Amino acid sequence: MVTTQVKIGSINLLISLLVLIGFLSGPAWGQIAVIVHPGSEIDDISSEQLSRLYLGNTTNLSDGQSVYLMENSQLAIEFYKVTLNLSVSKFRRHWMKLVFSGAYAQPPDPYRSDKKIIEEVAANEGAICFVDIESVTEEVKVVSIDGLKPNQKLYLFPPPKSDKPESGSK
Amino acid sequence: MSTNKECAIFILVICFFLCGTDIHGENSKLRMYGFFDMEAEVSNKDQAGKIWTFDQHHFNLISIYKIDQDFRIYSEVEYEHGPSHNDRDITGKIYLAKAYLEYRYSDALKLKFGKFLTPFGIYNERHDATPTFLTTKLPHVLYGKHELAPGVSGRYYAKISTGIQVLGQIYSNKWEIGYKAFISNGRGAKPSEVDDNPNKGVGVRLTLEPPNIDLKLGASFYSDRNGLSHNARQESFGTDFEIDYGNLHFEGEALWVNLEKYDSSFVLTGTMNREFGNYFLVAYTIKDRLTPMVRYEYQNHGFEYDETERLVLLGLNYAVNERVFFKNEFHIQNLHKGDNSRHIMYVTSIAVAF
Numbered sequence: 001m002v003t004t005q006v007k008i009g010s011i012n013l014l015i016s017l018l019v020l021i022g023f024l025s026g027p028a029w030g031q032i033a034v035i036v037h038p039g040s041e042i043d044d045i046s047s048e049q050l051s052r053l054y055l056g057n058t059t060n061l062s063d064g065q066s067v068y069l070m071e072n073s074q075l076a077i078e079f080y081k082v083t084l085n086l087s088v089s090k091f092r093r094h095w096m097k098l099v100f101s102g103a104y105a106q107p108p109d110p111y112r113s114d115k116k117i118i119e120e121v122a123a124n125e126g127a128i129c130f131v132d133i134e135s136v137t138e139e140v141k142v143v144s145i146d147g148l149k150p151n152q153k154l155y156l157f158p159p160p161k162s163d164k165p166e167s168g169s170k
Numbered sequence: 171m172s173t174n175k176e177c178a179i180f181i182l183v184i185c186f187f188l189c190g191t192d193i194h195g196e197n198s199k200l201r202m203y204g205f206f207d208m209e210a211e212v213s214n215k216d217q218a219g220k221i222w223t224f225d226q227h228h229f230n231l232i233s234i235y236k237i238d239q240d241f242r243i244y245s246e247v248e249y250e251h252g253p254s255h256n257d258r259d260i261t262g263k264i265y266l267a268k269a270y271l272e273y274r275y276s277d278a279l280k281l282k283f284g285k286f287l288t289p290f291g292i293y294n295e296r297h298d299a300t301p302t303f304l305t306t307k308l309p310h311v312l313y314g315k316h317e318l319a320p321g322v323s324g325r326y327y328a329k330i331s332t333g334i335q336v337l338g339q340i341y342s343n344k345w346e347i348g349y350k351a352f353i354s355n356g357r358g359a360k361p362s363e364v365d366d367n368p369n370k371g372v373g374v375r376l377t378l379e380p381p382n383i384d385l386k387l388g389a390s391f392y393s394d395r396n397g398l399s400h401n402a403r404q405e406s407f408g409t410d411f412e413i414d415y416g417n418l419h420f421e422g423e424a425l426w427v428n429l430e431k432y433d434s435s436f437v438l439t440g441t442m443n444r445e446f447g448n449y450f451l452v453a454y455t456i457k458d459r460l461t462p463m464v465r466y467e468y469q470n471h472g473f474e475y476d477e478t479e480r481l482v483l484l485g486l487n488y489a490v491n492e493r494v495f496f497k498n499e500f501h502i503q504n505l506h507k508g509d510n511s512r513h514i515m516y517v518t519s520i521a522v523a524f
Contacts (some may be wrong), residue, residue, distance in 0.1 A: 048344075057339060057346055058277050066239040089458045092492045093302065096523050099203050100232070100299035102244055102286065104274055106201065 032075055032082075032157035033133040033150045035118070035140040037125045040065070044144045047156050051083050053128065054091075056098045056105030061126060069108035070129035072117055076110075079130050082157055203232040206522045207300045213501075213515035226252040227519075228298045230267070245269040248298065267297055267330065282335040282352075285362050289335070289350040289375035290327050290390040291423055292410050301523035304419075304453055304463055304487045306497045310479075311447030311469045312408065312425055319399035319432075326406040326427045326445075327392035328354065328371055332362040344381035350374065358397025366397030384414040402430035402438055417455045424448040446470045453487075461487040480504040495521045 034050065036042055041063040052058045053067055061067050072079070080091045095107040111117045114135035121127040122139040133150045136142055142149070145156045207228050213219035229249040236242045246268040253262025270284030287295045291312050296302050308314070315323040333354030340347045355361050356371030371394035378387045388410040395401045410423040428442040447469035455461045463485045471477035485499030501515040 052341070057341070059274070060277060087458050089489065089492050096299070097296060097302045100205070100297065100302055100523075101295040102268065104242075104272065104280060106234075 031133045031150050031155075031159045032079060032130050033136055033142045034128065034130050034145060035121050035136060036061070036128050036143055037121060038139065038141045039125065040141060042143055043141075044147055047083060047146050050145065054080070054084060054108065056095065056103055056107070059105050061128065065126040068124050068127040069106065070117060070120060070127055071108035071110045072114070072130050072132075073110045073112050074114075075130055075132065078157070199236050201234045201236075203234075204524050205230050205299050205301050206524070207306075207519055209306055209517060209519040211515060211517040213513055215513040215515065219513075219515070228300065230298065232268075240274045242272050242274075243270070244272060246297065250298075270335075276338070278338040278340050280337050282337065285330060285332045286335055286352075288328050288331045288354075288373060288392060289337075289352070290373065290392055290406070291408050291425075292388065292412060292421065294325075294327075294329065299523070300519065300521040301493065301495055303521075304451070304461055304497075305465065305483060305485050305499055306517045306519040306521075307483075307499070307501065309423065309449040309451075309465065309467050310481065311449055311467055312423055316445075316471075318396060318404065318429065319402065322398050324357070324398065326404070326425065327373070327390075328357045328361065328394065330361070331355070331371055331373070333371070346377075346379035348375075348377040350376075354394075356394030356397065357399075361397075367395045367401045369395040369401075369403075386412045399429075400432055400436045400438065402432060403442075404429050419453040419455070419461075420451070422448065422450040443472050445472055459489045461489075463487070478506045480506075493523045497521065 034045060040061070042061055045062065049058075049062060053061075053069065059067055076088050076091075080086045080088055084091065086094070098105060099107060111120065111129070114131050117129050117131055118135070118137055118140050121129055133142070148155045150157070151159065205228060207226075209225045209227050210222060211225070212222045227250065229252075230246055231249075232244070232246045234242060234244050245266065247264070248267045249262065249264050251262035253264050254260070255262075255264070266285065268284075268286055270282045270286050273281045273283075275281075287297050289295055293303070293308055293313055300306065313325065316326060317323050318326075331352060331354035333352055335350060335352035337350040338348070340349075351374045352372070354371040354373075355365040356367075356369065358364070358366035371392070373390070373392040375388065375390040379385065388408075390408040390410075391406070393403070393405040396404045405428040406425060407427075408423055408425045410421070412419070412421040414420075425445075425447050427445040427447075429445065430438055431441050431443055432438045447467070449465060449467040451463060451465040453461050453463035463483075465481075465483040465485070467479075467481040467483075469479045471479065481504070482502045483499055484502075485497065488496045490496055496518075497520075498518045499516070501517065503513055503515070505511045
């Protein structure tokens with residue numbers, strides 16, 4: 001009987017610790033924002049167009065500018081899952097097929113640092129990438145997706161679970 | 171010029187481009203890709219087949235040089251079967267698989283000038299990029315060598331064409347529609363340099379992707395007078411599909427071929443030998459890594475001769491990571507050519523994309 005109580009107590013303690021760790025660790029990323037060059041004529045992009053760009057089905061942005069695709073490696077899993085319903089490995093295999101079969105579209109260049117991404121997007125007119133909304137500066141333009149800006153309800157990328165209360169669009 | 175010198179010049183040209191460019195970011199003019207594979211196989215077909223054989227099959231280097239937003243040069247050099255060309259031995263092959271200038275007017279209209287992989291079927295344009303294949307060996311009926319004339323073997327269409335291609339992709343009502351059409355020298359002794367006969371090689375490929383379903387449909391056509399087969403008219407028509415549903419993948423292709431016959435003096439008779447073949451593949455991917463699969467192939471080598479071939483493939487593809495793949499497969503082949511023979515082959519390989 002005593003042994004059983006000790007076992008139950010240990011399990012409860014373990015569960016409590018796991019729950020506590022979950023609360024303390026918080027989300028690994030903030031809400032995703034899609035960014036373009038500040039001089040771009042694009043203010044809004046459809047989720048369909050975003051998907052066609054990242055699948056290599058089109059090589060132009062809606063303003064006619066030739067696209068330069070970039071990838072934020074830290075957010076790639078979430079971004080490709082939401083926009084393309086693909087895992088990163090399936091996404092890589094898709095591009096491998098395109099490159100080796102001679103498709104005109106070029107795979108996104110991967111970057112790990114938000115700062116570097118913002119520098120590159122600010123420097124290239126056709127650049128498009130996705131970053132954590134918290135790291136966006138005035139050097140780049142955040143575009144709405146299907147008419148909705150980050151932090152608005154029904155925005156394509158949901159906010160992290162422990163995000164701050166809704167405070168309007170950024 | 172010896173092949174060693176050609177290789178050295180190629181490497182120097184690549185180094186020249188690399189030195190002059192930033193290979194990362196928008197300013198990069200040059201992008202380099204490639205793939206490598208090594209195979210091992212054994213079969214009970216004959217005495218030679220019973221010896222385990224290793225084959226360093228492919229080492230391909232691809233370079234894409236972007237001249238500006240609308241022009242680029244795409245090239246691919248293949249080093250096949252670990253080539254060694256020196257005073258003592260000449261083994262393997264080194265050749266230019268692709269080299270073309272591509273002009274983009276829009277997504278719907280692009281042009282290629284030069285040497286390109288013939289757009290035919292699901293795989294031909296991927297060339298030998300085995301990291302993109304689930305299996306080591308592609309379906310024999312479409313991508314294997316067949317006897318086109320006595321002593322002449324090859325695919326039922328030109329694997330590589332030299333000429334002009336017009337291509338594009340149109341997006342309409344959420345449907346993706348792709349087209350590719352080309353004119354080339356066709357097959358011959360030196361197909362990238364001279365046409366053996368006045369008839370050009372021509373071909374078309376159309377693809378269709380409907381919305382809301384991961385399905386791709388394709389149809390391909392190729393026709394030429396084959397300079398390697400006494401200028402006989404040879405036509406191929408293929409259809410294909412690929413569908414993904416969750417972790418399940420289905421694909422299949424069918425091929426109809428007309429080969430003009432000739433008599434014992436190699437005079438063309440104008441009549442055709444008709445051949446037909448198809449294959450279907452089912453694969454299921456577990457946790458993005460492990461993909462068991464089954465493929466069934468059928469081919470009739472000529473309705474008149476009742477020569478048929480059936481092949482079942484049981485395979486397993488393991489993605490070690492996003493770029494390295496380890497493959498194992500058994501091929502069970504039944505041949506019906508008067509005698510009914512069956513043999514089994516085991517093939518394993520590692521394929522790497524870079």
